[in-house]
Amino acid sequence: MLDIQLLRTDLENVAKRLAARGKAFPVAEFNSLEAERKTIQTRTQELQAQRNITSKQIGNAKSKGKNVSLILAEVTGLGNELKQAETQLEGIQTRLQQLLFGIPNLPHDSVPEGRSEANNQEVRRWGTPHTFDFSVKDHVTIGEDLGLLDFETAAKLSGARFSLLQGGLARLHRALAQFMLDTHTQEHGYTEAYVPYLVNAESLHGTGQLPKFEADLFVVPHGEQGNYYLIPTAEVPLTNTVRDQIVALESLPIKLAAHTPCFRSEAGSYGKDTRGLIRQHQFDKVELVQIVHPQQSYAALEQLVGHAEKILQKLELPYRVMVLCTGDIGFSAAKTYDIEVWLPAQNAYREISSCSNCEAFQARRMQARFRNEKGKPELLHTLNGSGLAVGRTLVAILENCQNADGSVSIPEALRPYMGDLTRLAAQDKK
């Protein structure tokens, strides 16, 4: 959510920066709502003040044993008028808020302008893609040939966009998550967290998935209490830990890491990445969240990307880092880096991590604050990044580490998590 003060004082500039992300701000609608709000709010508060004064007079008079019927008669009409004004004000403020909740974050000045993915800029590259002296297979073929990856059975159990891993591949998947989590907690200073996978609407509202993106979520009805939602990312529970809180300055930065499944309905992505593990309704991810002092958030973003990169470096997987352009950053983000891993079978780099600084956008929705140097509450900055998407990392390993005989070499960093196994071969089902 944007700061309404900013909209009141510098609407033109806000509209301009939103235009850079391809979002037209409804200036006229906002201005007329604001004008209306101003009139009605002033009127309401005047009436409230009048009521308060009169009520006090009644109290005073009564305690002195005076007759109050005269003053009482004076306030008779006030109640109705006040109630009407209050209702009207509430209506306007709801409309203003709804408008505001639908407006995305402003891009940071350092974000390159552009309309789409095509305008994202490469920041750096690490590693050299391997050249193969045989024709490479894609991860689906590799996994199925090994007898360890089974989409047909998954489709029977659930439907499209689910997968079943077995044997060494399932173990490799587990090993990856452990390895990532251990690296971040032991080398990068994150606190490991185990979090709820079902969250309430307030939490999703806090991080910005609601109210606009309900269609992307899986909803679980829960009796009369309303709905639970399956988390689309651990960013939601991790970031919302500070919702409605005022944290102490000394406790910053807060760095949290969690390994969770993520659930996305993938509405609107029909026909995209239908083959394989790239785009699933359920996938695992190790998520990094940082909650920091506003002055630190851009330094923290660089760090956060580095933490995610470190995983790929240890796994010796080639990648590049992209800075997303104004037209491609997500709703809550002010700046986003994507990390893209090399996939030989696609002969392309594909997204494996996304790291964003949301500045105060989420914190404002969540009322997540800290006591600043002057002891005053101030909004925090929140950041999140994948470190990394486990399923996609598995894909990258299968494809980058494949051998001519159909086996897959296990990166050295993972071997301690695999009982020192060096390769996955067809007989590894058990």
Add this chain to the structure above:
RNA sequence: GGAGAGAUGGCCGAGUGGUCGAAGGCGCUCCCCUGCUAAGGGAGUAUAGGCUCAAAAGGCUUAUCGAGGGUUCGAAUCCCUCUCUCUCCGCCA
């Protein structure tokens, strides 16, 4: 799932219809006193808004005592609904 108790400021805790944004304490900040330490004295100390102001300061004002609704001229206080926490019983990994 059943029965009961509770939710008040950074924390503890008083407050059962009016002068209560809320006693008292703790903590924190500033000042005074004390040769040092310990102790003592005084003052201050919620948040989010609105209007005003070129801005800062200030001024005026509104809302907030778990949340929402109701009764009333007036609600922390009375009534209703919900949420959460605790205790006991049941069930369960």
